[in-house]
Amino acid sequence: MSTLDQLAQSELATGENRASAIADATHRAHVRRRLLLTTPALIVLFCAASGPLLIMLIYSFLSAGDYGGVEWTLSWDGWANVFMQRDIFDGTLSIADAHVSILWRSVKLSLLTTFTALVFGFPTAYFIATRPPRTRNLWLFLITIPFWTNLLIRTFAIMEVIRNQGVINTILKSLELIDEPIQMLFTDFAIMIGMTYVYLPLMVLPIYASMEKLDFRLVEAGYDLYATRFRVLRRIILPLVKPGVVAGSILVFIPSLGAYVTPRLLGGGKNMMLGNLIELQFGQGRNWPLGAALSFSLLIIVMAALLIYVRGVGKPESGHD
Amino acid sequence: MGMGGMSTRKDSPAAVEANGVSKIFGDGSDKVVALDDVSVTIKQNEFFTLLGPSGCGKTTLLRLIAGFDHPNNGNILLEGDDISGLPPYQRQVNTVFQNYALFPHMTVAGNIAFGLEMLDKPRNEIDATVANMLKLVRMEELRDRQTSQISGGQQQRVALARALAPHPKVLLLDEPLSALDLKLRKEMQIELKRLQNETGITFIFVTHDQEEALTMSDRIAVMSNGNILQIGSPREIYDHPAERFVANFIGETNFLTADLVLAKNKAGKIKLSSGKTIAATLPDNHAANGKVTAVVRPEHARIVKPGTSAALEGRLDNIVYFGTDTHYHVKLGAEGDFIVRMQNSRDDAGKFAAGSKVGIAIDSNAAQVLRD
Ligand SMILES: Nc1ncnc2c1ncn2[C@@H]1O[C@H](COP(=O)(O)OP(=O)(O)OP(=O)(O)O)[C@@H](O)[C@H]1O
Ligand SMILES: [Mg+2]
Numbered sequence: 001m002s003t004l005d006q007l008a009q010s011e012l013a014t015g016e017n018r019a020s021a022i023a024d025a026t027h028r029a030h031v032r033r034r035l036l037l038t039t040p041a042l043i044v045l046f047c048a049a050s051g052p053l054l055i056m057l058i059y060s061f062l063s064a065g066d067y068g069g070v071e072w073t074l075s076w077d078g079w080a081n082v083f084m085q086r087d088i089f090d091g092t093l094s095i096a097d098a099h100v101s102i103l104w105r106s107v108k109l110s111l112l113t114t115f116t117a118l119v120f121g122f123p124t125a126y127f128i129a130t131r132p133p134r135t136r137n138l139w140l141f142l143i144t145i146p147f148w149t150n151l152l153i154r155t156f157a158i159m160e161v162i163r164n165q166g167v168i169n170t171i172l173k174s175l176e177l178i179d180e181p182i183q184m185l186f187t188d189f190a191i192m193i194g195m196t197y198v199y200l201p202l203m204v205l206p207i208y209a210s211m212e213k214l215d216f217r218l219v220e221a222g223y224d225l226y227a228t229r230f231r232v233l234r235r236i237i238l239p240l241v242k243p244g245v246v247a248g249s250i251l252v253f254i255p256s257l258g259a260y261v262t263p264r265l266l267g268g269g270k271n272m273m274l275g276n277l278i279e280l281q282f283g284q285g286r287n288w289p290l291g292a293a294l295s296f297s298l299l300i301i302v303m304a305a306l307l308i309y310v311r312g313v314g315k316p317e318s319g320h321d
Numbered sequence: 322m323g324m325g326g327m328s329t330r331k332d333s334p335a336a337v338e339a340n341g342v343s344k345i346f347g348d349g350s351d352k353v354v355a356l357d358d359v360s361v362t363i364k365q366n367e368f369f370t371l372l373g374p375s376g377c378g379k380t381t382l383l384r385l386i387a388g389f390d391h392p393n394n395g396n397i398l399l400e401g402d403d404i405s406g407l408p409p410y411q412r413q414v415n416t417v418f419q420n421y422a423l424f425p426h427m428t429v430a431g432n433i434a435f436g437l438e439m440l441d442k443p444r445n446e447i448d449a450t451v452a453n454m455l456k457l458v459r460m461e462e463l464r465d466r467q468t469s470q471i472s473g474g475q476q477q478r479v480a481l482a483r484a485l486a487p488h489p490k491v492l493l494l495d496e497p498l499s500a501l502d503l504k505l506r507k508e509m510q511i512e513l514k515r516l517q518n519e520t521g522i523t524f525i526f527v528t529h530d531q532e533e534a535l536t537m538s539d540r541i542a543v544m545s546n547g548n549i550l551q552i553g554s555p556r557e558i559y560d561h562p563a564e565r566f567v568a569n570f571i572g573e574t575n576f577l578t579a580d581l582v583l584a585k586n587k588a589g590k591i592k593l594s595s596g597k598t599i600a601a602t603l604p605d606n607h608a609a610n611g612k613v614t615a616v617v618r619p620e621h622a623r624i625v626k627p628g629t630s631a632a633l634e635g636r637l638d639n640i641v642y643f644g645t646d647t648h649y650h651v652k653l654g655a656e657g658d659f660i661v662r663m664q665n666s667r668d669d670a671g672k673f674a675a676g677s678k679v680g681i682a683i684d685s686n687a688a689q690v691l692r693d
Contacts, residue, residue, distance in 0.1 A: 215422070217418060217420065217422040218422050218424060218425075220389055220409070220416075220418075220422070221416070221418060221422040221423075221424070222424075222435075223388075223389070223408065223409040223410050224387055224389075224409050224410075224414075224415055224416045224484075225410075225415065225435050225436035225439055225483070225484075225487065226410045226411075226436055226439035226440050226487065227410055227435075227439045228410055228439075231439060235435075236424060239426045240425070240426060
């Protein structure tokens with residue numbers, strides 16, 4: 001702003017040429033200073049994110065080394081193997097069933113996790129936002145407590161609760177409600193529960209942030225105009241806290257899709273998700289190009305999902321009851 | 322009284338009746354008695370105003386009628402039916418909120434249609450009513466605007482239209498004009514009266530502006546500290562305030578201590594400190610004698626030459642010229658100041674000089690004895 005003012009003033013005071021020269025100089029100084037300020041962040045971003053991504057992108061087009069790593073020869077096998085597999089004996093290509101089912105499980109469980117987290121997180125956020133300001137911080141504090149504990153420990157705790165000799169089954173058995181323990185550990189259900197538990201705060205916090213800004217007099221205005229509780233929720237609260245719901249859903253969906261520790265421990269060996277599959281390629285599988293291609297596939301899915309979601313939910317409200 | 326083709330049958334129930342309503346917020350040391358055993362009856366088609374200083378419980382009473390809060394004691398009837406147990410969305414009462422509370426994610430028309438949609442009215446009826454309402458508040462051109470893109474006065478109109486659209490039995494207005502500047506405020510006062518006449522809906526209007534209350538209302542309830550002190554027409558409230566608070570809160574007034582020497586129903590005679598006796602109006606059921614406080618409005622007294630017609634005498638302290646009228650401040654000795662307001666006429670100038678001894682004549686029946 002002030003540079004503009006200076007510019008305007010100097011233009012009046014001196015000739016146009018000099019003025020534009022000064023303006024150019026100040027502009028350049030401005031740009032230089034801005035660059036200087038952002039450089040550290042840019043370096044970190046490049047070294048930690050863009051650089052490795054670029055390396056992975058290159059790796060995905062190379063061929064696999066015999067003992068891990070890559071051979072520097074161009075090859076499409078990495079990408080082809082994402083959905084296809086070459087028969088060891090006759091060399092024909094067919095759909096890689098295992099990969100498809102892992103992909104399907106990943107998307108399905110991530111969507112389910114997002115939905116469950118929303119179902120539990122929304123009322124929680126509403127509850128916190130409607131507490132008196134003094135007690136709100138206490139509730140927020142309680143919500144963030146799980147963040148303080150190591151993810152592994154929390155996951156082991158869940159295992160302890162749901163395993164066959166765990167808390168739930170023992171109680172059900174002692175109440176004689178069941179004869180045999182219910183198999184919960186090492187199922188998709190266990191993965192979903194685990195991820196919901198781990199990512200729930202990521203749903204609650206952004207929804208709470210929008211909800212806190214919500215003018216509750218609008219809610220009263222809704223009641224006043226004959227809207228029942230459900231309709232107030234649908235027509236007034238939801239549209240107004242939508243940014244929080246979108247943000248929360250994204251924050252839960254993305255890490256769910258790439259989750260590694262939770263499916264590994266709660267899903268056992270067989271119920272793999274994308275994260276585990278990728279890890280497998282870089283480890284035992286010794287197929288780095290495939291791992292790299294899978295990583296990029298994951299990235300593409302996330303981007304596509306985000307685009308669809310934001311487009312779909314971002315539409316202005318138009319519907320009537 | 323509202324008209325608009327609505328007939329008010331003699332036996333029709335009151336629009337709103339509050340019986341012994343109390344509302345207490347908090348407990349222990351934080352306890353606030355927002356309403357203390359309040360009873361009031363508001364007639365149909367009435368423009369009824371709740372007037373009182375900040376914190377006296379006006380909003381609380383409105384919120385109890387709307388159903389946002391529930392009374393600790395007492396009940397509230399809407400056209401004869403007890404609505405105490407009903408949620409807000411089952412009460413045929415709408416509110417114009419002080420800050421308008423328009424839905425920011427809907428257009429002007431969307432806001433006005435909202436109540437009708439929630440009542441599941443057919444689409445064509447909704448559209449027709451919305452069009453009508455837009456015309457009523459003169460907002461036809463702005464129907465598709467976002468509510469954030471219209472001015473404060475326009476938002477006010479939309480809030481009114483939104484609350485009127487479902488044709489409620491009673492419209493509650495909580496200081497709807499307080500956010501507007503003076504000129505717009507005057508315009509909206511007239512607008513509100515027009516809307517009330519045209520729709521025939523009972524209005525309960527909250528304000529802490531006494532002038533607004535006097536010019537707009539059919540009846541006024543003056544509130545203080547969670548109590549209703551007096552209910553009456555603007556004239557009754559102004560000319561015959563029953564309590565010191567009411568007399569003080571509305572307009573300027575002079576307080577006089579006197580002895581009640583005669584009481585016959587509401588007519589009485591009081592003996593002033595000067596020894597003169599004048600006629601005065603008494604509040605209902607007033608004790609027949611004793612020391613009383615009487616009030617006299619400044620415009621109900623005249624400055625005269627000291628002598629027989631003067632009820633009081635004193636020294637003219639100060640003369641303040643206001644164009645249409647002049648205020649005379651008279652020092653009465655022990656009683657303090659007495660202010661007289663007289664209309665100016667051409668031959669008034671220099672009739673009374675500051676510092677001179679003057680008399681004060683009080684119009685017949687202008688003195689009102691207070692209840693306390
Ligand atoms: N939710 C609440 N919790 C605690 N106290 C409250 C609450 N609402 C109102 N009060 C108290 O009740 C009293 C009456 O409040 P109310 O809002 O009815 O006043 P008002 O007459 O509308 O005042 P104003 O002219 O300032 O709007 C006040 O002392 C207020 O502090
Ligand atoms: Mg108020």
